[in-house]
Amino acid sequence: MAEQQRRPTLMDVARAAGVSRALVSIVMRGAPGAAESTRQKVLEAARELGYRPDSRARLLRSSRTRLLGLSFFSAHPFHAEIVDAAYAEATARGYEIALSAVAHGRPETRAIESLLDVGSEALIMISPTLSSQELERYAGQVPVVSLLRNDVGDLVDSVSSDDHAGIRIAVDHLAGVGHRSIVHVDGGTAVSADQRRAAFRTEMERHGLEARIIPGGPTEEDGLTASRSLRADLPSAVVAFNDRSALGLIEGFRADGLKIPDDVSVLGYDDSQFARLSYMQLSSISQDAPLLAATAVKQAVDRVEGAKEPAHVVRTPHLVVRKTTAPPRTT
Structure with a gap:
């Protein structure tokens, strides 16, 4: 069996470039002190040898990991969009992201503890x-930023979307195009479900309309089940808890021979990738995942780098109108 190839070192690069190890170190750290011609010679030698700096050793020497631990729920595609945006923002600030999923058989506490174990x-x-x-107990160990939930106590930072504003925008849109029979399929026990239920009641009352709420949940299956419960008394429009629930509703309605939005308008929440699919074109309330992620990363970095007090940021969502909402059909 061939011997495993040894990883190139700073000294290997120095020999190949014909310079000192200290000069190679200067170039690799991006520090001043090397002429441009020397810098290019060192970088070319590093490329040819396949040299990569050992970031782990550097971090251990500095007693810093520059890691931001991020926990997410693997069953929620919208969380993946936030993760994508968080990577970009962390990189721009000189940090790395360590991911840990909450999944079936892997509780949230285990996901968090694994992030602490790697030095987040x-x-x-x-x-x-x-x-x-x-x-707050975890916040006693490292700064903690709660994303998409703001009822987290005084010691935890939070970045959230204004759920009441989102539902107000949804109801205003549907009522504004003429809908009077509007149903909310709620999120069950999901985070933000209580806030959106309460907001729906308030906003429907403001429009002088009956607030009809159907038990639901955050998944497509929840939306499909809710569609069946609406068969006997079909509304002209539905505000779903999220886009996944909206997709289940649409599937159920279409299976019953209904046309969207001719027979019933469906409005989602999140403006996820599902909503933007060419064959779906779901109208939705956008929480702007990139903006939320960037704000959460900024707060985490600020706290790591010296900010003393937790901050609480609430962003206002906005409406994206596509092809699943329209004025009600006149009879």
Whole structure:
């Protein structure tokens, strides 16, 4: 069996470039002190040898990991969009992201503890389900930023979307194009479900309309089940808890021979990748995942780098109108 190839070192690069090891170190750190011609010669030698700096050793020497731990729920595609945006923002700020999923058989506490085990300097938790006391306990170890949930106590940072504003925008849109029979399929026990239920009641009352709420949940199956419960008394429009629920509703309605939006308008929430699919074109309330992720990363970095007090940022969502909402059909 061939001997495993040895990883190139700074000294290997120095020999290949014909310079000192100290000069190679200067070039690799991007520090001043090397002429441009020398810098290019060192970088070319490093490329030819396949040299890569050992970031782990550097971090250990500095007693810093520059890691931001991010926990998310693997069953929620919208969380993946936030993760994508968080990577870009962390890189721009000189940090790395360590991911840990909450999944079937892997509770949120295990996901968080694994992030602490690898030396995360701060935690970003997407839609945490732990109590505020549990979150504050982790905040006693490292800065904690709760993303998409703001009822997290005084010691935890939060970045959230204004759920009441989102539902107000949804109801205003549907009522504004003429709908009077509007139903909300709620999110069950999901994070933000209570806030959106309460907002729907308030906003429907403001329009002088009956607030009809159907039990639901955050998945396509929940939306499909809700569509069946609406067969006997079909509304002209539905506000779903999220885009996944909206997709289930649409599937159920179409299976019953209904046309969207001719027979019933469906409005989602999140403006996820599902909503933007060419064959779906779902109208939705956008929470702007990239903006939320960038704000959460900024707060985490600020706390790591010296900010003393937790911050609480609430962003206002906006409406994206596509092809699943329209004025009600006149009879």
